[in-house]
Amino acid sequence: MKHRIKRKRTALVPSKSKLIFIIRIQGKNDMHPKTRSLLYKLGLSRVFSGVFAKANEHILGKLQRVEPYVTYGYPNLKNVRELVHKKGFAKIDKQRVPLTDNNIIEQELGKHGILCMEDIVHEIANVGPHFKEVISFLWPFELEKPGSGLQGKKSLYKEGGDAGNREDDINDLIDAMN
Numbered sequence: 001m002k003h004r005i006k007r008k009r010t011a012l013v014p015s016k017s018k019l020i021f022i023i024r025i026q027g028k029n030d031m032h033p034k035t036r037s038l039l040y041k042l043g044l045s046r047v048f049s050g051v052f053a054k055a056n057e058h059i060l061g062k063l064q065r066v067e068p069y070v071t072y073g074y075p076n077l078k079n080v081r082e083l084v085h086k087k088g089f090a091k092i093d094k095q096r097v098p099l100t101d102n103n104i105i106e107q108e109l110g111k112h113g114i115l116c117m118e119d120i121v122h123e124i125a126n127v128g129p130h131f132k133e134v135i136s137f138l139w140p141f142e143l144e145k146p147g148s149g150l151q152g153k154k155s156l157y158k159e160g161g162d163a164g165n166r167e168d169d170i171n172d173l174i175d176a177m178n
């Protein structure tokens with residue numbers, strides 16, 4: 001942890017996409033307590049759980065600190081829709097409730113003009129004005145282990161490992177894990 005903080009950081013370049021999908025790929029062995037706390041703040045308490053986030057400097061700074069334990073990238077509309085429909089669960093009174101009925105969505109998010117699953121998908125994909133409310137309404141996505149498996153290396157994706165920024169290649173990983 002100390003070495004990563006001292007290491008010269010690359011400039012944080014916000015991408016063309018405002019949406020980012022983060023997947024936790026490592027367990028908690030050999031993890032600094034501050035790193036574990038950052039992962040919990042991002043909503044990634046379990047291995048192979050995923051969350052959507054806005055791609056801003058604050059989030060990118062957090063991701064740089066937890067980079068060996070997560071992989072992230074910019075999902076497309078198809079994958080956002082599949083994740084919400086297949087793996088979407090609502091957080092109602094700290095309970096995990098499946099999104100089987102639009103009435104659940106309308107009761108919780110109706111005051112923001114979000115009435116159905118497609119409204120949730122639209123709000124997430126376009127990072128709309130009520131993005132924060134929708135993300136806090138959704139439970140973190142519990143994904144499957146990819147069929148081909150991961151390499152198990154903490155090295156960066158660009159260097160042949162699993163961790164770090166995959167950019168648009170995250171879509172292939174989401175397809176394998178969904």
